[in-house]
Amino acid sequence: MELINKYFPKLTEVQQKQFAALPELYREWNAKINVISRKDMENIVLHHILHSLAIAKFIRFRKGTNCLDLGTGGGLPGIPLAIMFPGTDFTLVDGTAKKITVANAIIEDIGLENCFAYARRAEEMKAKYDFVLARAVTRLDKLMTFVRPLISSEMRNATPNGLITLKGGDLSEELKEVKGFKEEIAISKYFEEEYYINKYIVYVPMYN
Numbered sequence: 001m002e003l004i005n006k007y008f009p010k011l012t013e014v015q016q017k018q019f020a021a022l023p024e025l026y027r028e029w030n031a032k033i034n035v036i037s038r039k040d041m042e043n044i045v046l047h048h049i050l051h052s053l054a055i056a057k058f059i060r061f062r063k064g065t066n067c068l069d070l071g072t073g074g075g076l077p078g079i080p081l082a083i084m085f086p087g088t089d090f091t092l093v094d095g096t097a098k099k100i101t102v103a104n105a106i107i108e109d110i111g112l113e114n115c116f117a118y119a120r121r122a123e124e125m126k127a128k129y130d131f132v133l134a135r136a137v138t139r140l141d142k143l144m145t146f147v148r149p150l151i152s153s154e155m156r157n158a159t160p161n162g163l164i165t166l167k168g169g170d171l172s173e174e175l176k177e178v179k180g181f182k183e184e185i186a187i188s189k190y191f192e193e194e195y196y197i198n199k200y201i202v203y204v205p206m207y208n
């Protein structure tokens, strides 16, 4: 909790409890169904929960915004963001049904009411969203082919919409393949821990 409080010092009591419960819940579930590399479990807060929350430093989702977390695995970044933004709706999908079992169990255990997970491949999805979020799913150009049909053409909340993805490493080649405006934000701008050097948020706005 210390690390989360360091960057998000104004959490409500409910949010504090929900974040505090996550590491143990992931530990328990990960022992049954692998959603996080097992050797990384000891770094779950730094490498997974806080990393997901970099998006909350980049953007404050307005009440009523709807977000899709595509390729969520066990619920990342969707679950930490749903805790952070209780007024925003989060839909979590993954093509692997057993990973969704973990996401749903955790959603239920911590009593998240603005978050819903189900098994589906991106290519089969029909609904529209203000934002599509993705962490470690696939190359940007491929991700864009999934994301374009899923972004709502209305700017319902009078905010920009589009893709927000968490990526690592040198993205120069991948970024060249994405047409139009895109923004690359170094997460080290928000979090001082060494782990975040070379980790980025890529935002591709789609005003349609």
Ligand SMILES: C[S@@+](CC[C@H](N)C(=O)[O-])C[C@H]1O[C@@H](n2cnc3c(N)ncnc32)[C@H](O)[C@@H]1O
Residues within 6 Å of the ligand: 035, 070, 071, 072, 073, 074, 075, 076, 077, 093, 094, 095, 096, 099, 120, 121, 122, 123, 134, 135, 136, 137, 138
């Ligand atoms: C490396 S995992 C990352 C999981 C999670 N986002 C995280 O950061 O822990 C990539 C996930 O994307 C999912 N995935 C890849 N392509 C997909 C697609 N076309 N539709 C739905 N899920 C997909 C995989 O099943 C896998 O769970």
